[in-house]
Amino acid sequence: MSDLRQAFFDEMEVLAKNDKDVIVLVGDLGFSFVEGYAERYPEQFINAGVAEQNMIGVASGLALAGKKPYVYSGAIFSIMRPYEFVRDDVAFNNLDVKIIGTGASGFLGFTHNLTGNENEEDLLKNLPNLQRFYPTNQEELEEALTTKGCAYIRL
Amino acid sequence: MDATQLRKDILNVSFEAGACHLGSALSCVEIVLDIHDRMKDRDVFLFAKASGVATYYCYLADKGLFPKENTADYLRNYPLPSKEVPGVIHSVGSMGHGLSVAVGLALGDRTRDVYVLLSDGECQEGSTLEAVIFAGHHKLKNLHVFVDDNQLQAGGATKDILDLATTFEFMQNTLPNCEIVRTVKGQGVDFMEGDYCWHYLNLDENLLDKALQQI
Numbered sequence: 057m058s059d060l061r062q063a064f065f066d067e068m069e070v071l072a073k074n075d076k077d078v079i080v081l082v083g084d085l086g087f088s089f090v091e092g093y094a095e096r097y098p099e100q101f102i103n104a105g106v107a108e109q110n111m112i113g114v115a116s117g118l119a120l121a122g123k124k125p126y127v128y129s130g131a132i133f134s135i136m137r138p139y140e141f142v143r144d145d146v147a148f149n150n151l152d153v154k155i156i157g158t159g160a161s162g163f164l165g166f167t168h169n170l171t172g173n174e175n176e177e178d179l180l181k182n183l184p185n186l187q188r189f190y191p192t193n194q195e196e197l198e199e200a201l202t203t204k205g206c207a208y209i210r211l
Numbered sequence: 212m213d214a215t216q217l218r219k220d221i222l223n224v225s226f227e228a229g230a231c232h233l234g235s236a237l238s239c240v241e242i243v244l245d246i247h248d249r250m251k252d253r254d255v256f257l258f259a260k261a262s263g264v265a266t267y268y269c270y271l272a273d274k275g276l277f278p279k280e281n282t283a284d285y286l287r288n289y290p291l292p293s294k295e296v297p298g299v300i301h302s303v304g305s306m307g308h309g310l311s312v313a314v315g316l317a318l319g320d321r322t323r324d325v326y327v328l329l330s331d332g333e334c335q336e337g338s339t340l341e342a343v344i345f346a347g348h349h350k351l352k353n354l355h356v357f358v359d360d361n362q363l364q365a366g367g368a369t370k371d372i373l374d375l376a377t378t379f380e381f382m383q384n385t386l387p388n389c390e391i392v393r394t395v396k397g398q399g400v401d402f403m404e405g406d407y408c409w410h411y412l413n414l415d416e417n418l419l420d421k422a423l424q425q426i
Binding site: 120 | 300301303304305307308311312313314315316318338342345348
């Protein structure tokens with residue numbers, strides 16, 4: 057099958073077309089995958105820039121206003137950097153925010169990471185409300201993206 | 212509700228609940244009342260500064276969101292803004308979250324106004340400044356940011372810890388609507404005014420009487 061990152065943006069086009077409340081936020085990432093979606097759904101797309109805490113907070117506010125935000129970035133930028141926002145604003149407040157992370161612990165391939173065992177699962181597993189998905193194909197990805205409530209989805 | 216009654220309620224409820232953050236609660240009384248005077252039906256408010264939420268709970272009780280006699284229990288159980296308390300729309304704990312959430316609220320529905328109250332201390336948080344850049348870029352004219360500039364944070368004078376003069380300039384130049392409101396921490400009670408220790412101290416019965424006599 058094709059790259060799950062492309063499958064994600066393809067599926068988001070379907071969701072965005074059918075529901076004007078769907079909004080994709082990216083943290084200045086997605087090169088070579090995001091362009092089609094961004095061009096066809098400019099009103100439902102935000103590049104939130106290199107400001108990941110704010111991106112998760114804004115997504116929470118959008119959900120409070122009745123929107124359906126999907127936040128896309130590298131796992132280290134969508135979970136680890138803004139972790140307290142994921143915990144407090146998304147999980148504790150139980151808001152309908154989907155957080156998508158790519159690359160997991162391998163992201164950026166830090167050369168000093170000799171153990172390679174820290175990952176977003178460790179950070180998320182004890183949080184309330186937040187569902188976690190690790191899709192391996194299109195069908196599993198679609199199921200994760202259309203689940204009710206807050207969720208983390210690793211691509 | 213007037214400021215005098217709100218200050219009395221804050222003191223009584225904080226004593227009953229054994230709650231601290233009195234200095235922070237008393238400094239934002241006029242701002243909370245002013246914001247609610249301006250709000251129209253569909254508008255929303257976030258008490259982002261977290262510390263001093265007794266002010267907001269007492270205001271909500273006075274507005275009839277819940278019985279006044281429940282206020283102390285709410286403050287005891289939820290000493291920081293919690294959506295378990297009727298009228299509160301989002302729970303806040305750490306500083307620096309509220310402005311981002313308010314920005315999302317304003318972006319998600321531009322047909323209503325969003326009011327948010329920040330502390331001066333939380334303008335030291337990088338996340339607050341991220342939210343300012345974002346709100347400015349997206350020209351969120353329906354976002355109204357108020358800062359309770361009481362000039363004292365938990366550990367002392369803000370100007371001695373991380374001075375915010377240029378940060379406030381940046382915020383006012385970048386946000387469509389931003390009011391930095393100069394206030395007095397512990398306003399209305401002489402032994403609290405200007406003393407940063409009243410961020411954390413509690414009232415006892417004697418001090419409560421002494422404080423109430425001055426309001």
